[in-house]
Amino acid sequence: MLTVGSICTGYGGLDQAVCAVLNAQVAWTSDISTGACKLAAHRWPDIPNLGDITAVSWHTVPTVDIICGGTPCQDVSLAGRRAGMTEGTRSNLWESMREAIHVIKPSIVVWENVPGARSARAASAGDLESEPGPVGDADGKPVLRALGRVLGDLAGLGFDAEWRSIRASDVGACHRRERVFVLAWHPDRIADARGWPPLSASHEHRLARGYLDAQILDLMPTVRDPSSTGPGAHGDGGADLQTAILHTPRASRGASTTENCSMITSQWGRYADTVARQEKAFGIPAPDPIEPGRNGTPRLSARFTEWMQGLPAGWICDVPGITRTESIELAGNGVVPQQAKAALADMLPSITEKATA
Structure with missing residues (x-):
């Protein structure tokens, strides 16, 4: 089976989806909140919890095929301060996840976050602005958003990516809970992976499009x-x-x-x-x-x-x-596992097409 490294694990909802759709098993988790640590110790006693991802030396961590995580949303969420994915914010813990990806070099990356990631500002460099405002403002420069930063960082590491915004209510949940999901793959590593990706998994968890608000x-x-x-x-x-x-x-x-x-x-x-x-x-x-x-x-x-x-x-x-x-x-x-499964299954054919081309 493919192996998964889980970042900002929580109760493991995203992990459950990744393992179900991609036929994988979790090799290690990472979380520091008291409740998450209690749950990890009880539910996965034989799987190490790496703890604080800002203090991990990723060169010492076992390599995995997949890295997944929902980095903190407080600063990009509409329910939060909207400080953005910038220096000193909790949402900027994406930098630690990016470092893990850079060092471990997985074949697949799965990232999940709130819909505010589409609009919250992000730290930028060069000609991209980090201040809020519409694309093409008075200075004529585009504005970098949190989702754009994640996709750009992944592209810089050699990954291609698909992303979807899916509501929990789309798969039958009693509440809306919209989330953004990114599925990224490294073309060279996918091409070298025997039997990858699992072609049969994409149908079981398809988005139930009959469910509408x-x-x-x-x-x-x-x-x-x-x-x-x-x-x-x-x-x-x-x-x-x-x-x-x-x-x-x-x-x-x-x-x-x-x-x-x-x-x-x-x-x-x-x-x-x-x-x-x-x-x-x-x-x-x-x-x-x-x-x-x-x-x-x-x-x-x-x-x-x-x-x-x-x-x-x-x-x-x-x-x-x-x-x-x-x-x-x-x-x-946390993320609703059924929602995450539907998002991943909806994006998986893109990997299948490129891996078998």
């Missing part, structure tokens, strides 16, 4: 990292997921005990159709969206945010020692 009256707000700040930090359109859940018809009557919390989840209200659609699409029953918090006050259940991300029951929440806040943070920063 227009078919659903109400999509839920998406899951957010509780630490997110900014104008869009509380979900798509400014709607907060917990508030939306608590304002279902039964929830609006109020509840203060465990019994009442159970009662208000017996009806999904306006989200009934979209919840049923995700259950059918992913084959995972929805858990109660509300749990009793302190003093019995109803609050959003971490198990429900886990389900919204297309994960099997307990994938995050059953990790020993993990807290509710850590669980929701992991869910808020």
Whole structure:
């Protein structure tokens, strides 16, 4: 099997997609957040977690066929500060991933991020500007965006690439959660790889184009990292997921005990159709969206945010020692595996055509 090096692993949603579509297995992971480290130690006890990617000597790391990662989105996200992929920002950790690619020389690179990467400014050199503004502004120079920087860096390392913007709702999820996916390949290394790429994998995970937002009256707000700040930090359109859940018809009557919390989840209200659609699409029953918090006050259940991300029951929440806040943070920063599988499968034929030409 092909081997994968995972950067900014989180709960491993992107890894799951890469391994499923490209017939691969993870050789090492890397993350420093407390929740992600707890999950890695529990789910993959025999796979090393490299930790802080800024401190890794990539020359000492085992080589892999594929490097994948969703580098931090806080500074390019519409839900964040919009500082961009520039010096001193968390989103500039892309530089560490680029260094790993440069040293390890994989055949394939997969990068994932928020749609804000298409518009957030990025550090640049030469005639490209790093300040925000439309392409072809008063100075007559194009503006470099985060996605453009990633693609440019990959091109500089000899890679060709495809990219897609796909919503989780496109594959049946109950929330929009649009993400940008880049699939890059090095022509020389692909040509030398025996049996590469896996031609049969591209059909199983094809984008289910029958799923359209227009078919659903109400999509839920998406899951957010509780630490997110900014104008869009509380979900798509400014709607907060917990508030939306608590304002279902039964929830609006109020509840203060465990019994009442159970009662208000017996009806999904306006989200009934979209919840049923995700259950059918992913084959995972929805858990109660509300749990009793302190003093019995109803609050959003971490198990429900886990389900919204297309994960099997307990994938995050059953990790020993993990807290509710850590669980929701992991869910808020992760990618829906079914969404990533569809994106990769949609781009894979481009590699197939070039590898077999």
